[in-house]
Amino acid sequence: xxxxxxxxxxxxxxxxxxxxxxxxxxxxxxxxxxxxxxxxxxxxxxxxxxxxxxxxxxxxxxxxxxxxxxxxxxxxxxxxxxxxxxxxxxxxxxxxxxxxxxxxxxxxxxxxxxxxxxxxxxxxxxxxxxxxxxxxxxxxxxxxxxxxxxxxxxxxxxxxxxxxxxxxxxxxxxxxxxxxxxxxxxx
Numbered sequence: 001x002x003x004x005x006x007x008x009x010x011x012x013x014x015x016x017x018x019x020x021x022x023x024x025x026x027x028x029x030x031x032x033x034x035x036x037x038x039x040x041x042x043x044x045x046x047x048x049x050x051x052x053x054x055x056x057x058x059x060x061x062x063x064x065x066x067x068x069x070x071x072x073x074x075x076x077x078x079x080x081x082x083x084x085x086x087x088x089x090x091x092x093x094x095x096x097x098x099x100x101x102x103x104x105x106x107x108x109x110x111x112x113x114x115x116x117x118x119x120x121x122x123x124x125x126x127x128x129x130x131x132x133x134x135x136x137x138x139x140x141x142x143x144x145x146x147x148x149x150x151x152x153x154x155x156x157x158x159x160x161x162x163x164x165x166x167x168x169x170x171x172x173x174x175x176x177x178x179x180x181x182x183x184x185x186x187x
Contacts, residue, residue: 002187005048006034009066009085010056017054017083020172024179025052030186040069050079050186052179053086055132055170063092063135079163079185081178084133087166091137091157098137103152105131111155111169115146118185119156119165122177129155129169136168 004025008018018034025032035043045051053070056062066089073080073093082090092098112126136152139145146165147156156167163185171178 002030002049003047004030004032004183004186005043005045005051006032007040007051007053007086008034008036009054009062009089012036012038014057017056017170017172021052021054021179024172024176025183027176028180028183030183037066037069040072045072045076045078048078050081050183051076052182053080053082053090054172055084055086057132063088063098067092073164077162079182080165081182082164082166083172084168084170087154087157087168088135088137090164090166091140091143091154094140094142094159096137096140098135101134103136105133105149105151105168107131108174109149109151109169111147111149113147115144117146117158119146119158119178119181121181123175127175129171129175130173131169133168 006021070089108128109131110126111129113120139154139157142160143157149155158165
């Protein structure tokens, strides 16, 4: 049986970002387990076929605090999808510059696909997304930019050698196909 691990990047007990992800995964008939980010240091990642790292509330300044709990990303070879805070932490681990309040977005905005990838199956070239962030990250050298927007450049990036994706926006609100396409990579 395929199993997806969801890591809650928000503070313990905050389920605003993990509950929709759990529902999307269950809709695909896979099993899921959700843990708090501090538990990531003690988890057996080999027991999972893929990992989704949730977002956290807008205004949280978590990158430096959370990084030690996500160093496993460098050696993990299975599919990973980092959302918002997961995007920032992953980018920082790989050498992104963290942009503080330079490209903030709050609300619904269009995003444009600039590099085709299976993660976009079923989506139009431009689609609406839900944004809730003050911070953003540059694209690290070992990643390729897949989607962009006028207000914030790095909307979705993918590692050049691994099935590691991150998104600035929150696909758990409108863009369930992105999560479902990611899950197909995990099977």
